Each structure stands twice: as C-alpha cells, then as structure tokens.
Amino acid sequence: MTKPTGLVWHELLMWHDTHALAGFMQSGRGVIEPDEPSESAAGKRRIKNLLDVAGLTEQLLLIKPRPAREEELGRVHHVDYIARLKAMSDADGGDAALGDPVGVTPFGPGGYEIAALAAGGVLEAVDAIMEGRVANAYALLRPPGHHAEAARGFGFCIFNHGALAARHAQLVHGLQRVAILDWDVHHGNGAERIFWTDPSVLTISIHQDNCYPPQSGLIDAIGGGPGAGYNVNVPLPPGCGSGAYLAAMDRVILPALRAFSPEMIIIASGLDAGAYDPQARMMLGGSAFAAMTKRVMNVAADCCDGRLLLNHEGGYHRPSVPFLGLAIIEALSGLKGSVEDPFEPIIAGMTGQDLQPHQDAAIRRVEAQLSDV
Amino acid sequence: MTKPTGLVWHELLMWHDTHALAGFMQSGRGVIEPDEPSESAAGKRRIKNLLDVAGLTEQLLLIKPRPAREEELGRVHHVDYIARLKAMSDADGGDAALGDPVGVTPFGPGGYEIAALAAGGVLEAVDAIMEGRVANAYALLRPPGHHAEAARGFGFCIFNHGALAARHAQLVHGLQRVAILDWDVHHGNGAERIFWTDPSVLTISIHQDNCYPPQSGLIDAIGGGPGAGYNVNVPLPPGCGSGAYLAAMDRVILPALRAFSPEMIIIASGLDAGAYDPQARMMLGGSAFAAMTKRVMNVAADCCDGRLLLNHEGGYHRPSVPFLGLAIIEALSGLKGSVEDPFEPIIAGMTGQDLQPHQDAAIRRVEAQLSDV
Amino acid sequence: MTKPTGLVWHELLMWHDTHALAGFMQSGRGVIEPDEPSESAAGKRRIKNLLDVAGLTEQLLLIKPRPAREEELGRVHHVDYIARLKAMSDADGGDAALGDPVGVTPFGPGGYEIAALAAGGVLEAVDAIMEGRVANAYALLRPPGHHAEAARGFGFCIFNHGALAARHAQLVHGLQRVAILDWDVHHGNGAERIFWTDPSVLTISIHQDNCYPPQSGLIDAIGGGPGAGYNVNVPLPPGCGSGAYLAAMDRVILPALRAFSPEMIIIASGLDAGAYDPQARMMLGGSAFAAMTKRVMNVAADCCDGRLLLNHEGGYHRPSVPFLGLAIIEALSGLKGSVEDPFEPIIAGMTGQDLQPHQDAAIRRVEAQLSDV
Amino acid sequence: MTKPTGLVWHELLMWHDTHALAGFMQSGRGVIEPDEPSESAAGKRRIKNLLDVAGLTEQLLLIKPRPAREEELGRVHHVDYIARLKAMSDADGGDAALGDPVGVTPFGPGGYEIAALAAGGVLEAVDAIMEGRVANAYALLRPPGHHAEAARGFGFCIFNHGALAARHAQLVHGLQRVAILDWDVHHGNGAERIFWTDPSVLTISIHQDNCYPPQSGLIDAIGGGPGAGYNVNVPLPPGCGSGAYLAAMDRVILPALRAFSPEMIIIASGLDAGAYDPQARMMLGGSAFAAMTKRVMNVAADCCDGRLLLNHEGGYHRPSVPFLGLAIIEALSGLKGSVEDPFEPIIAGMTGQDLQPHQDAAIRRVEAQLSDV
Numbered sequence A, B, C, D: 001m002t003k004p005t006g007l008v009w010h011e012l013l014m015w016h017d018t019h020a021l022a023g024f025m026q027s028g029r030g031v032i033e034p035d036e037p038s039e040s041a042a043g044k045r046r047i048k049n050l051l052d053v054a055g056l057t058e059q060l061l062l063i064k065p066r067p068a069r070e071e072e073l074g075r076v077h078h079v080d081y082i083a084r085l086k087a088m089s090d091a092d093g094g095d096a097a098l099g100d101p102v103g104v105t106p107f108g109p110g111g112y113e114i115a116a117l118a119a120g121g122v123l124e125a126v127d128a129i130m131e132g133r134v135a136n137a138y139a140l141l142r143p144p145g146h147h148a149e150a151a152r153g154f155g156f157c158i159f160n161h162g163a164l165a166a167r168h169a170q171l172v173h174g175l176q177r178v179a180i181l182d183w184d185v186h187h188g189n190g191a192e193r194i195f196w197t198d199p200s201v202l203t204i205s206i207h208q209d210n211c212y213p214p215q216s217g218l219i220d221a222i223g224g225g226p227g228a229g230y231n232v233n234v235p236l237p238p239g240c241g242s243g244a245y246l247a248a249m250d251r252v253i254l255p256a257l258r259a260f261s262p263e264m265i266i267i268a269s270g271l272d273a274g275a276y277d278p279q280a281r282m283m284l285g286g287s288a289f290a291a292m293t294k295r296v297m298n299v300a301a302d303c304c305d306g307r308l309l310l311n312h313e314g315g316y317h318r319p320s321v322p323f324l325g326l327a328i329i330e331a332l333s334g335l336k337g338s339v340e341d342p343f344e345p346i347i348a349g350m351t352g353q354d355l356q357p358h359q360d361a362a363i364r365r366v367e368a369q370l371s372d373v
C-alpha cells in the first residue's frame, strides 16, 4: 500500500472532563460513591500510547483536528442544542443529555470547544480521505459520538461524528451514498434516527440485543418513508464471540453494504464488544476486530476505492482495549507493530467463540427481515 | 431473626498490595502499560462504605480477624508454600503463584501477615457461627481465596478460605460434613483439588464455562477415589442471567446440597457474575444474588440450623459491586438498608435474563451427569 | 484518663465530591488538564485507616453525626446562602464560593446533605464534650470549614464548623467565652470575620504569612468594635519548623488563651503545616503536632475542665498526613497506637527545625502588637 | 533564532513502574497504606500534554531516544551495578538502590530497558546539540538521574543522566570542559561524587539545605584532589523564592560558570523548587524558572555557542509542574505557547519572594567559601 493510514489525534480531546460519572452513572445523593468514570481519557490515551510503543504512530499520517464550525455542526444538530451546549460550556459545564439520567453526558467548562474539536477532527479525516492524502483513517477521539441525536447528547456522546462525516462527504465532497456501520456493542441510535427517512445514508448497527439504550436497536426498525430499508439492526444475544460476529458480517452486513454500493464507508468503531468490557457481554479479541476490519476494507476497495473512516466510540476495559485498537490499525495500514497482544490467546481459548445455534438463529432472523425488504 | 449476621472486616486487609497488576495481567516489559489492578482495595472498600451509608453495618455484629497460625494454615496448605510466602513477605513481596503467569498473584512486603489475617478472619467467623453468636456471616475480605491450591496461590488468591473454614469446622468444632458452594463466576478450582478424594466436603462450583482457570471446571470432574461424586461443576455458557442461575440452583445445586445434608454451608461468594463485571460475561443483579442467598439459607435452615458462611471472592466492577454485596447481606440479615440499588432495574430489563434454551441444555447436561453418579 | 476521646466520623462525608478540582484549581477551558483534587476523600480516609490499623479507633468513643438543622446553620450563615446551596445541591451540585475562582468550592448533587451532616457532627461533638461523655474530641470530617464565611463558602469549605461549634456551646450549653485556635497553615479568615466584633469568641490563627487567602491574616487585624483585641493573627514566614511553632505557642498563643480564660477551646486542626504539604511551606512533623496538642490540653485543663474540640481542616500530603493525625489523637487520648511514624525522624533531621532569628522576629512583632492592646 | 529547541520524549519512558512507592516511601508492612508514587508518569506526561495543547511541541524538534549501550553506561556506572539491574529487570523488577530504604528506587519487569532508553535519549540530545541540529534541548524523561551514583541508584534515579551526557560530550565529541548545574531542589549528590576528583567537569548544585539526601550538599564539599574547587554547593534555607534563587544565580552560579568557561552546560532540571512541591519548601513559579533559564542561556551563548542541555529530574505537584516546564521551554526556544500560566500570579503574590536577610547571609557564606578556593 503506498498511501498511509491517517490517525486523528489531539491532546486537548483527552482533557474532556467526565468525572461526574462513577462508571456510567452520575455519582452523588448518597447512593453512588464517587469513583472513576468509565468514559475517561485513560482508555483512549492507552491506545495511543501502545501505538507509540509498538512503533506504529510514526508510520501513520497524523491528521490534526480543527474546531468544527457551528454551521458544520448544524448540518446534523439543532441550533438550540448547540446554543445550550455553548452556554453550559461557558459556565461550569453541564450535561449534554439535558437531564436524562439514562443518557447522562457530563462535560466541564470549555467542553464545547473540546467537542467541536473532536467533530472537526472527523471532518479533517473525511477531507484527507477524499483528497487522497490517506488510504483510510482512524479518528482516535473523545467524546464519542454514536449515541448523540440531532437535539441532544446521549450516552457520553455530544456530537454525532458518523453523521457529521457523512454529511460533510455529501455536502463538501459531493458524494451521493455513504454507509455507516456501527460495531460498537451498543446500538447506534443516533445515526438511525438522524437518517431515518434518508435513503442516501445506509445505517447498519450490530450490537448486543437491548443493551443500551434500552429498547433501542430492534430488528424491525428499518427506517421510514423514503429511508425505509436503509436502516439495518443486527441485535445479537449476550455472549457472542468471533464466530457470531463474523457470521453476521458475512451473511448480513457485507451483502447489505455491497448492495448499497457506498461511495464512502464510515465505521462507528466502539471496542466494547471486547471480551473484558464491563459495559456489555461479548467476547471479541484483537483478531476478530482485525478480521472485521479487513472484510469491510475489501468492500470499500470494491465499492469506493477503499475510502474508509473509523471513528472511535466506546471501549472501557483499559488494559485490553489498546490491543483491540492496535489490531484494527494494523489491519487498516498493513503495518505490524513490535508488540504481541497478550490477551488474544486467552480470548481465543474461551468457550463460546464459535457460532452457536442460538446465535445463528438470531442472524437468521435478520436475514429474514432483510429479504422482506 | 434474633441473632445478628456477622461481618468480618479489618482495615489492614485493604492494604494488601496488588499494584503489579494492570487489570489481571502483570504490567511491564514494554507490553502492558502500568494501570490499576482489578483486584484492589477499592472494590471491597466500596461495599463496606455502602453498608455504612445504608445503615447496615451498625446492625451487624463485627467479627474481628486475628492472624491464622501456621498450623491452622497447614491444615490445607503445604509447609514449604507457607515458608516461601513468609520469605517473600519479609523481603519486598513477591508472587504467590510462584511465577505462573496465568495465576499471577502479587503481594507486597508484609503481605503474608495480611493474608494470614484474612484467613484468621474466616476462622473467627466459623467460631462465631458454631458458637451461636451470629446467625450467619459474611467475610468481606481480601485477598480472595477460592483459586488457591494446597501448594500455591493462584488468580489473586493466597490461602483457600473456604477450605480452611471447612477444616476448622471439622477439626475444631467436630463437624462431619461441610459443603462449599462457589458462585464466583470463575471455577472454584482450589476446593475441588484440595477435597478431590474427600467425601466429607461436598464442593460445588457454578461458573462460566472454561473462563478461568483455562480448561478448569468441566462437567465430568466429579472427584476421585472416595471423593468421587462429591465434586459438582455447573459450567454455564457466557451470557446467562438470573433465569439460568436460578434454574441451576433449583434443579442441581440445592438438591445436591440437600442430598449431602451438610452441617455447615460455606459460599465462595464472588460477585463477578454481575452484569457489568469485566472478567466474565454473565448478567446478574442484586435481586438475583439475593434470591440465590435466600435459597441457600433455606437449605441451611433445614439441614444445619442455618449455619452459613459467605467468604468474599471476586467482583471487579467498582460502581455496581457494592449493590450486589448489599443485596446479599440484606438477605442474610433480614435487614433493609436505606439505599435503593440504581442498577437493578437496568439489569432486570436486559434481554437474556430469562432461561434460554441453550442454557437449559447446559443445565440438563449437569443433571444427566449427576444422575449417573 | 478515665473518659475517652471522641472521634466524629461518618462514611457519607467521604462521598463529598470535589472532582472539578485539579489540585486546588478548577480544571478545564484548555488550561488545566483534569486531575485529582487536593481536597479528596483519600486524605481523610487514610487517617481513619491508620487509626484503625494502629488499634486506636476501637479505644475511642465514636460520635455519630446527624444533619445540622437549618436553624442551627443559620446561627452563623445567612439564610439566602443556605438556600442557594440547597438549590444547587438539589440540581447537579455547584460552587459554594458562588463563582469566586480564588475560593472555588465545588460539590456534587446531594452535597448540601453531606455538608449539613459534617456540621451536625461538630454539634454532636460539642454535646458529647459538654455532657461529659468524652474528655475531648476530634472531628475527622470533610468538607473542611475554617475558610467559610457567613454568606459564602471559600477554599473548599462550606459551613464554618468552628463558628457553629462556638455558637452551639453558647446558645445550647450556656457558655460565655469560647476560644477558637486555627493552626491550619492557611489563615482562619472565616472565624475572624464572623466574630470580628464579638468579644465572646476569641479567635487566634497561626499561619503562613499571606499564603491563603491572599492578603488575609495580617498582624494588625485585631477585631473591631467591642471585638477589638479578640482576634489574634500570628503570621509566620515560609519555612518554619517546630521551633518557630512552639515558640509562637509559648510566647503568644497560650498566654492569649489563658488571659481569655475560655470555657471551651476549639481548634481548627488543619495538618497542612506538615513538612510535605503541597499547599504551604512549613515543616512540622507528628511530634510537633503532638506537642502543640498537649500544650493546648494543659490550658484547657486549667481553664475549662479540659473541654477541647478539634475540627479537621486542611492537610494534603496523603502519605504523611495520617501520621500527623495519629500523633494528635494519641496526645488527646493518652493512648499509644501500634504503628511508629516513619516520617518523624526524617522531618526531625531537616535543617531549619529550630527557631531561626527571622522567625523569632516575626513572633516578636506579634508580641508587640499584643502588648499594644 | 533559526535552530529549533530539541525535545527528548519517548512513550515507553512513561511506562517506568514505581508503584511500590506511596509518595516517596515504600508502602507495606502495616505502616504505610499503599497509595500513588510521587515519581509517576503523570507528572511528566502532563508537561508533555501542556506543550501539546499550548502548540509548542510541533515547533520543537523531537529527539527520539535509542537504548544506551552497556559500554556507554559503563563510562559512569560500575559493571556489576549494571549487571544487577539487568538481572532484576529480567525477573520481576526490584530496587535500584539495592535495599537502602532512604534511596528506594523501585522498578518493574523490563525496567532496565526503560532506564537504558532514558539514558540513550540524553546521549542523542548531546549528539543533536554537538552536531548543530538543535540550538539546545530539553530531555523530558524518567526515571530521573541526578541522585544516581556510580554503583547504585538512589532517590528514584537509576542512571546518572548528567554524568553520562558529560562523558559522552567528552569521549565522543572531544569536549574538554563540561559544567553540570543542578537546580533540582534536592542535592545533586550523584554528579558530585562521580566527578569529585575530576577538574574537567564543574558540578554546581543549588538546593534546599540538608533536605535530601540527608546531610548531603554541604557548603564545604568542594571536590577533592585535582577536582578540589570544581564542586560548588549552594544550600539555601527552606522558604526561598525567586529573590534568593536569582541572587544565588547572579552572585555565585553564573560567575562560577563563566570562570570555568565550559564547552557545554548541562542542567539537572528538577522542578521541585516550585511553590507547591510536596518534597521541598521553596516557592518558585514559572517566571523564576524562565529567568534562571535565560541567565544560563546567556552564559552558554558567551562560553560555548549556546550549547545547553536540560535533563528533567524531580517535580511532584502535578497541577502546577506543567507550567514550570512550559516556562523553561518557552525560554529555551524563544517561542510563546497559547496558554497562560494561572499559577504565576498567585505565586508572585506570596510573601517571601524577595531576597530575605537570612537568605542573603546563606548566599554570602557560599561567596566566602568560593573566594577561599
């Protein structure tokens, strides 16, 4: 491969402040003792650190974020949501979920500037891909984006990076069809709703069934109006390993992508389907993420000259997450770092990695749904 | 209930030093960046803190640990293992797993004294139960114990608390039959091996199939020699909720306990089958742990005047683990704390809580195995 | 000594949430990367933990806090300040300093209930002392109190515990004269201002000259109106050790206390004059704090039947602070714990522990000021 | 300025593992509860992070470390010390101070490789300066080096970076005279002893009098044999601010440097004379460090074409240390970052920043000592 893989990274994004959380819950009121937030800088910083130590960073092309402008954010998000965020950020920070405790998304003073910088990093990555400066790109950023909806943040997400990237590719670079594949273990509710009636953006989410948000990501949510058939949910039962994920890729997701023939593919790349993630019950290791990455790269190579952008989303087990990220970026770039993943052989040995009959049945239900459309 | 529930607690146990771990792996050598250990004081301290804030601690009878003597430890552990531990502890600490990276069990200077104090806490709890000072007891201590074998520590465990408690009950209090039920999500390999040929101690472990230790806890490991039939493994597939656990209790574990008619029941009470635990893939919440506790209490009431000791084992999701511990201790004591569990409704709503056909099949395999014996 | 020393402690106070701070500054806005707050639970918890391990806690009489009522808080604080705190606490928390960045005092949701519980703990301690249940008492609580003024919090402090204790002793127990000695290394601005014109409460502060709050605690601030002469500031230059502190005690503070002949003595017991404290430049060790404690106990024995209450204030070096607290409580109780202070010999060997000429001159300036009055 | 300032940085150095420390003491044995080490990655990482956010990093020339070879380390350190380090590193790590509790210097498995990489970073910086690729350089690395002696580590330091740099400049680049100025607040005992009899390396240390190591850094330690007069200690009393430091620079240190006329100047750049450092009692802010940097730059410009290398040493107050480092690097590079130091005005306002008479006397004693030589 002659073109490098791009890496979006900016130190200021690591200063996004989520400390009002203990795990994923707001602490306080004599119920939850304060503790560390699950969505923290450390989880992302450790990925970057491992890329550095493994010798990969210096072989990637660093894409430097710039702040997304309000009108760029306004392509996806409501003006009054943006204004409320700015007001909170100019004061002492606040909650981008606007008080919904299920989606609590705290940020600190100056948090708007950080969130806008993350969003701008994604836009820069789209530019770098479209202009051919990089073969593909991984945007290693926070806050995450895939739960954010048009008029509110949710689930640690403030702006919807996948949606903003898709609109940027369409509006600035003139693309017609963009596909968003969300392999974060939680449902990609944001893109589903934002593009519900829009057939120009295919949205696919593979996730643990009814894990988060509650009652979201069901199989029969296929989009509406002209967008009907352009939203695909692949809910899997808890406990799936690489067998189930790769079967779902091969039987459902890749065919859907090919049928749509996107001009760019965007992946909401949560790593929380990893085998040690506290916030879901799946069992993937680095090799599974690498295999999924390569499969999508193949589609991208066939459909759209390899144009592929991965936006980092969830992933909460600090010791192992860096190796999942490393595996993906090695696959994307064709490079091989100097560090071996010590978790991979343990995860590979876990009972349940192969496709199980009840997992096969879950995938068959999606296949049936799709053949109806 | 007129007698109180006992609580074993000692601040010094919280000073056990496991910081050589990042998660469950030894950090270093340019592979794993140092980070927090999964087995840490915070995970246990937070349970105690919630008991305090909920107003429960002051209604329990505090059982104060004393150091277990070498001859008491020698009832279960080899003399040379004890000697090696002491030598490492008198120097700068070391690894109780004696170099096995799969079982790495670091401790600091003075770690022997801490481990002996934890073991002594369990012995004091047995005394308190046998002497009728408490109705039952929860030993909230660390390091954990259930992976420790006769001649080595393993999986964060130094001395096997369940085994030591059983031997103490037999040798000091004259009991004939003691049952150890291990509901930590990882296999109770320690007690299985220690009592492999011993029919006087029934050992039962319900755990995620082949999760940890690797290839341990298989269904056909039933004990040997005179102990054949006195070890029961209940391996469950990843992704089980309360439906599977309670079915396994009702169909396998409780009948086995009743058939054995123990004079005391000991539970290796890991909380890592909790729905957010990073080190396994199960989905239990506080109500499931409470229900399991009550079921075993009923057996204990019928078999052995309610004599029941729970030794704390694993459980690694700091925000939610306190509520699992609270639920168990509320069940044990018949008390109700002043704090509601905010995780319980979320966990209850997760898809997969009901018994699934493939989980039912796994339990049926155990039933078949047992009927063979 | 026949009566025990009381210890005020409540787990919920450790849940006070100050995480918006990195050290003593609010993090955010792209200037200060988020980090740990200097005023945190760990700093106080570690004192309690060492008391536990040293075997002292069980020999003290535990005084359990109850929430201070609004009318009790209103004896010192303005009604509208209390109301604003409650409103912020019922929402997502806020800043008790009401936006003054120099005094930033963040708290989380439910923070009012925690602050009121801390204040109530102090009132309970006064009751225990006045009713003769304890010989004296140490209130190991947070948030601290000595910077709080009538109408606003400041410097991590929400309610002024010393002032509330003094008023409680006067209004409920009928005392006429109460003395407050503040040996926190920062100026006791709260009590100074609250009792500025009140001759019934002698307020003395020994502190690093012009350290915090800025330009506060100057030598010529002696009180006003009928309170003139009833406020004593003892500003010391940076770098003082036990020599300077004990000279100031013997030459200024103890004579002033004896001259006033209080019916109760309250100490704002910050430990941040310790030799490793990041937030000041003094050099005290445990033996100096013990010596200061014994000197005040002697005055209290002579003046007021030993009635002495210490309220915990600052102290930010987590490894060494527990030993300073231990030394004080050993002195108060006449007990000796089982742990030796490893910092004491290091601190004792530091150059500059003896009274230096320029320190002597600073004390002479206070003596001159006092002789004028 | 046409040539850039070099910055030595490598992520792996941040993986150096000192977690056996709580503060600066080894935890354990029931005396010191485990806690965070004072010498940690965070303290250095935060400097780098601020350089990134302030926009400086990208204007510096990154100097990438390579492992120092054993023969390079052997120019300063004993062969058997190096061998012992390697043996410990290949096992589970150990203590580079070889058991001296005053100097305890823990490291983890693979710690030798990290320490050798830090040392090699310094050598690369010398090469970059000597070859004219950079105007000067800041080596932002850990472990620190200035307490390390020929045959043992000490005080968190494993290899003596200043000494290694001086020898490299002499042996590889042919320099005759190298000066090492140590402004870490603790005594630069390592270089003093290593070059005690060597007149080719002038060693100067300005430090808090008798702070650390105990009884080290006294005024009459001037070197021995042919090295007599080539070691200068400037012990200052606790509590000094910029006035004392700049007076000592102007009256003692800069004249001594000019008299020696070095061909390269190396600074052991500890930042623990900062106003909030827990491990000393000085009061410097960013502007003082900038002023000291500029003064030494002027000497370097006059003596040796500006050849100046700063090796990072101590500095333990995580929130403020980044701004001290930023101020130094801005001075070195002539650049101005985008972030203002919020601590500077607070520190500038502290009483005691001006030269005090007793501080003047301490400097006069050094002047007298020097005029004797």
Ligand SMILES: [Zn+2]
Residues within 6 Å of the ligand: A184, A185, A186, A270, A272, A313, A314, A315
């Ligand atoms: Zn997710």
Ligand SMILES: [Zn+2]
Residues within 6 Å of the ligand: B184, B185, B186, B270, B272, B313, B314, B315
């Ligand atoms: Zn477990």
Ligand SMILES: [Zn+2]
Residues within 6 Å of the ligand: C184, C185, C186, C270, C272, C313, C314, C315
């Ligand atoms: Zn203070």
Ligand SMILES: [Zn+2]
Residues within 6 Å of the ligand: D184, D185, D186, D270, D272, D313, D314, D315
């Ligand atoms: Zn230092």
